[in-house]
Amino acid sequence: MNAHSIFLLSLGCSKNTVDSERLIRQAQHCGFTFCDEAAQADIIIINTCGFIADAKQESINEILAAADLRRNGSIKALYVMGCLSALYSRELRAELPEVDRFFGTSDLEAILQQLGGRIKPDSLHERTLLTPPHYAWLKIAEGCSRTCSFCAIPKMRGSYHSQSVGELEKEALMLRERGVRELNLISQDITRYGWDLEGRSMLDELVRLLAGTGFPWIRLLYAYPQGFPLEVIDTMNSLDTVCNYLDMPVQHISDRILSSMNRGMNKAQTIQLLNRIRERNPDIRLRTTLITGYPGETREEFEELLRFVRELRFDRLGCFTYSHEEHTTAWEHLQDDIPQELKQERLQELMEVQESISAEKNRHFEGSRLTVLIDDVDGTTAFGRTEYDAPEVDNECIIDIGDTACAPGDFCLAEIIDTTAYELHGTAIRKL
Incomplete structure (x- = not known):
């Protein structure tokens, strides 16, 4: 040894x-x-x-x-x-x-x-988890074959390579046997899963297979908008084990900027896709990521982005200021002409809009009963998440558990009594 x-x-x-x-x-x-x-x-x-x-x-x-x-x-x-x-x-x-x-x-x-x-x-598929033992990431593919102007990931990690369905099932079963209760599907782009294997989307097939492996929750993260297989939303709607949640970074909404970013979709197509997703599953919560201060972003284009956020009313939203990175096409062909201070001001302005939306959406939960996965317990207070919240980035549900015997990794039914923009507060009714 x-x-x-x-x-x-x-x-x-x-x-x-x-x-x-x-x-x-x-x-x-x-x-x-x-x-x-x-x-x-x-x-x-x-x-x-x-x-x-x-x-x-x-x-x-x-x-x-x-x-x-x-x-x-x-x-x-x-x-x-x-x-x-x-x-x-x-x-x-x-x-x-x-x-x-x-x-x-x-x-x-x-x-x-x-x-x-x-x-x-x-x-090869065994892992020593760095996450809490009740949730884990399942990386369904490596690399990326998209050509977004601001991103150097393809140069860092190579072109897109899907893991086989059989190997992913094997890895998922290993995780389930170890007590993982929430399986989060990830890759640089889950939308493209399967195209390099069989020349078609295999994401829905994979989700259906994994839904039968015994995980109470399966969550979908990092879905590229272009080419997203809408049948996955139907599956999500029909299977209780697939969380009503989708992380789909759209980055911007101005046609000029989307074209410069090489996102493969324009404003109308992006909005149509998001609306179709919500039509197919009215209970879904959508998370997105946006970039402020992209080269040449005018005040008018930023105002267009603000209107988009107000109208689409995303349930969860993250935002970054544009970072001018070597080994990207934006670095080679564009000038980083928006001052960092202005980028940050725009980010703050956008997040203030989102904070108001998030607060209003969370108020709808008050008085309702929700299933919560417990992440941590401190005395009689438990910290957890609903199916609408991914680990590390989304809302926290803070619950008074009283004498309810809840531990990390347990599910409990909680009544929501108060909310803020990014927190739900409630009391435990019973362990599930």
Whole structure:
């Protein structure tokens, strides 16, 4: 058995988290142990994010801190992996000689070999979860073949590659056997699932299969608008185990900006799709993501975006300021001509509009009874989520459980008595 202990820091998105979980499990099979503190480790591995400037800076700061430990001999090795490493390995090697080796996003086998272990093929889908044990991500595909002007993910992670239905079912069953109750389907773009395997969408087929594997909740995240298979919404409407929730980032609504972003759909098509989704499933809650301050965004185009948000009334909404990133077509062909201060002002203005919408929508829950998945318990107060809320990004449901014996991972029926824009407050009626 290998005596080395490892501290792994996983940064960035849920896709990165899955990569880290697989690495941890494979390394454990090779005899490595993992610790919670960098100071206790022999080896540090940092799984980086390189999506936008803030994420890059966080990754760099963590690498620099670990490099200090490597320089003074506190650790025996420092390895860096993930998106930032994939995109900037040459520059990072020149600036950070303390890092023993840089790896990309699909170098699991190479990392294990560097550690002195080897991959265990019959346990490739096993993962040591970094999430709470009652929910997990299921990455249904790797990479991306879209060509959005602002995004370098295809250069970081390669072209789109769907995992087979059979392998995903196997992985899902492993997670279910370990007690996972909420399965969150993710990839850079779940809409495209199956096209590289059979030349057609297989998302609905996959959702129906997974719905039979025993998870109380299955949730769909990161659906690209263009080509979205509407039959999935019918399935969601007909199966209780598929949450009435869809995360569909639309990014903007101005025709000029959508065209420049190379999103593949115009304003009318985007609105028609969102309306058709709601018509097919009136109970669905839609989440989207928007970008403010895209190159050349005029006040009129931003006002158009505000009107769109007011009229579509998304149930959940996140917003980012445009980040001018190398290795994107926007970097090559457009000027980052909107001052950061103005980008931030527009983001704030948009989120104020959304806050009012969210507050009004949440008020409709007052007096109703909802099923809540408990994420944490502190004394007689439980913190959880409804089926309309994804982990980490959406509303929190704060419940007085009294003497109801609720623990993380339990479902309970709660009566909602009060709400804010981003919280529901209620009392537990009974454990389900």
